[in-house]
Amino acid sequence: MSSAVITKVEIIKLNIPYKEPFVISLGVIHEATNVVVRIHISTGLTGTGECAPFVFIVGETQETVFELAKQVGKLLLGKDPFAIGERLNEIDRAVQGNPTMKSAFDMALYDLLALKAGMPLYQLLGGTKNREIHTDMTISIGTPEKVASDALTFQREGFPAIKVKLGTSLKEDVARIRAIRHAVGPDYPIRIDANQGWDTTTAIETLKALEPFHIEHCEEPIAHWNSRELVKVRAYSPIPIMADESIFDHHDAFRLASMGACDYFNIKFSKSGGIHKALKIVAVAESAGIKCQVGCMSESRFALTALMHLVLASDAIVHYDMDSSLMLDADPVIGGIEYQGSGLWILEDRPGIGAGFDEEYLETMEKVSIS
Numbered sequence: 391m392s393s394a395v396i397t398k399v400e401i402i403k404l405n406i407p408y409k410e411p412f413v414i415s416l417g418v419i420h421e422a423t424n425v426v427v428r429i430h431i432s433t434g435l436t437g438t439g440e441c442a443p444f445v446f447i448v449g450e451t452q453e454t455v456f457e458l459a460k461q462v463g464k465l466l467l468g469k470d471p472f473a474i475g476e477r478l479n480e481i482d483r484a485v486q487g488n489p490t491m492k493s494a495f496d497m498a499l500y501d502l503l504a505l506k507a508g509m510p511l512y513q514l515l516g517g518t519k520n521r522e523i524h525t526d527m528t529i530s531i532g533t534p535e536k537v538a539s540d541a542l543t544f545q546r547e548g549f550p551a552i553k554v555k556l557g558t559s560l561k562e563d564v565a566r567i568r569a570i571r572h573a574v575g576p577d578y579p580i581r582i583d584a585n586q587g588w589d590t591t592t593a594i595e596t597l598k599a600l601e602p603f604h605i606e607h608c609e610e611p612i613a614h615w616n617s618r619e620l621v622k623v624r625a626y627s628p629i630p631i632m633a634d635e636s637i638f639d640h641h642d643a644f645r646l647a648s649m650g651a652c653d654y655f656n657i658k659f660s661k662s663g664g665i666h667k668a669l670k671i672v673a674v675a676e677s678a679g680i681k682c683q684v685g686c687m688s689e690s691r692f693a694l695t696a697l698m699h700l701v702l703a704s705d706a707i708v709h710y711d712m713d714s715s716l717m718l719d720a721d722p723v724i725g726g727i728e729y730q731g732s733g734l735w736i737l738e739d740r741p742g743i744g745a746g747f748d749e750e751y752l753e754t755m756e757k758v759s760i761s
């Protein structure tokens with residue numbers, strides 16, 4: 391039995407401007423408005439977590455996370471930090487939904503466990519460094535000329551694939567992809583993401599119209615709740631379908647897999663509530679023979695480092711959309727994954743998640759301590 395208890399929880403807002411505004415079919419983002427959670431325990435260890443609330447997709451904001459995190463912080467005081475399942479169940483009972491807020495606590499608890507073990511988190515999760523992790527790069531919605539020029543820039547920078555945000559209209563979406571394919575040549579991998587922007591008919595027509603452009607897969611073509619219609623879109627689509635907004639946790643994963651509604655799952659901590667349930671999604675994926683992508687919202691390099699540990703824990707994770715920190719105008723993270731150019735992230739072995747935040751950067755941010 392562990393005698394360690396949680397003694398203090400720090401909740402810190404983390405704002406980082408984007409290099410340029412990021413546009414998707416649901417809205418425009420100018421700044422990452424994330425939240426950092428640090429859990430201090432009686433043995434002197436501190437675990438760190440970060441979450442990136444995206445109101446269009448999850449319905450959480452920096453303010454809702456900050457407020458609810460205070461309640462969760464109070465709930466955790468005096469409790470055993472290493473009984474992770476028990477802690478997360480308590481949080482789930484106290485607060486319905488709000489997976490992004492929960493992901494910061496989940497991440498901090500896993501950081502503590504791996505720090506206590508003295509091991510990199512991926513090892514504790516059963517993983518190995520058996521492959522190179524190259525992120526794709528995302529192109530936000532724009533004119534055909536703008537998206538083609540962005541695509542060419544990213545291809546020249548060495549990214550192994552690009553992901554293009556679509557979901558406005560058939561005509562505009564096809565014009566964007568035609569311009570990009572013309573710019574990057576016939577063989578460069580292109581993925582697309584409609585962010586629920588199409589109805590069923592438009593989705594099927596657009597996906598058929600995009601067939602000649604050799605698209606790897608399409609994320610979330612239609613409204614997130616309509617799994618029944620997603621089965622139909624998948625049946626008629628020449629392009630494999632990846633569920634994103636329609637899969638938050640392992641229950642969604644099981645339902646979509648049972649229905650045959652998608653070819654891939656896109657896992658994000660902001661939707662799964664962190665690592666604990668992400669591992670359960672991976673278990674469903676492995677059971678069903680479905681491959682996964684990992685994705686991000688506006689996370690700094692810290693939460694992307696935590697995501698890297700998950701990636702290394704399962705060979706079912708085959709696509710890596712880990713580009714958020716590359717779009718941010720500042721990097722307040724110390725340690726963690728290091729960008730090598732050409733989309734390549736490398737992780738040095740350190741105990742825990744193996745990263746932290748620059749105290750000077752955090753000092754300027756709004757903060758509350760629960761103890």
Ligand SMILES: [Mg+2]
Nearest residue numbers: 583609610634
């Ligand atoms: Mg997506």
